[in-house]
Amino acid sequence: MGKQTFILAYDFADPATGEQRAVFDLAWPAGIQEELSQPVAVLLNEEPATLALASAAGFRCFTSPSAFRAYVEREILAVPA
Secondary structure, three states: OOOOOOEEEEEEEOOOOOOEEEEEEEEEOOOOOOOOOOOEEEOOOOOHHHHHHHHHOOOEEEOOHHHHHHHHHHHHOOOOO
């Protein structure tokens, strides 16, 4: 399994300008399994615009800890249902 690097209060910036666009509560910008899975963001109590921004940037977004946990168990750890 690859390195698991997460960032609390991840400053998401516009790739072209470097201008900060949003702060994601918790993010794995290189994926939970670095370079093997897509970027992930946990966004709690965020505006729909922040969710849309993260999603458009290629992040797989979760709005609850339980949904994020289910994703990790099902797709990262491959725990049978």
